[in-house]
Amino acid sequence: MQNELETKLTDAVIARLSPDADPRFRRIMQSLIRHLHDFVREVELTEEEWFEAIKFLTATGQKCDDKRQEFILMSDVLGVSMLVDAINHRRSGGTTETTVLGPFFVHGAPEIKNGDDMAAGWKGEPTYVSGRVLSTEGKPLAGALLDLWQSNSEGSYDVQLADTGGKQLRAKLRADAEGHFRLRTILPTSYPVPTDGPMGLVLDRMGRHPMRPAHLHFMVSAPGYETVVTHLFVKGDPYLESDVVFGVKDSLIVDFKRNDSASEAQKLGLKAPFYSASYDFVLRPADKAKQHAARAASDAV
């Protein structure tokens, strides 16, 4: 049976929150304390388990550096990232659906021109990706910025590899006057999220596999429009139904069609056989408050 302290402690901790604290912060802390205490009561956490949790969180922090983000991985694997995504992008209204950012986005990808190869020198299946960036009214968003990143054919991002000589398999590309974009790359493959840290152990103890279905990452932005952070997933991948980070949405699954024509490959600057995929990204106007906040944030950097 619970003693009095067990039930009263939650209110006592919440009561210490200053009434002058920022209202949103107060609301978040109140709820966090309540849920955390409920969780501890529900599972009747032992002292050993509590200490294991402290060691786990410490190890998670210690695994992080400028190239590795074990906390984002924890959020992804526990479905929190996709829950935040779902809450914040409720009304899609014809816009491209969003998915996890993941831990491998890096600012300052090399700029390439339409048609360039973002995987020059990397082995893999030659692939051509093209499409348009449009507004919800179907207007081409000339000059929209597409920031792309992907893993190599063995499933590693440049930041996971030693000596890649700078940013690789990443690119920034601008849509042309009609909103068209096109680029060459290699076919993405499915790969495991990093398992050499605390989240790898947790996945293993939960009896879960660490695989993500093959995908290309995109961050698509245009002034005055809401930025879309998303992936294009390769149709037919065996992990589409069991993505370790729950990131797959049907509208983001794309046919990367195989093409054996040497002449068509040559026209695109590729070798046959190659794969091609086409996708139009649709952005909606940012609401005024968000535009103002985004401007203020970028002014502050």
Ligand code: BEZ
């Ligand atoms: C990724 O797709 O890069 C990724 C996303 C979530 C966790 C790990 C990797």
Ligand code: FE
């Ligand atoms: Fe990825």
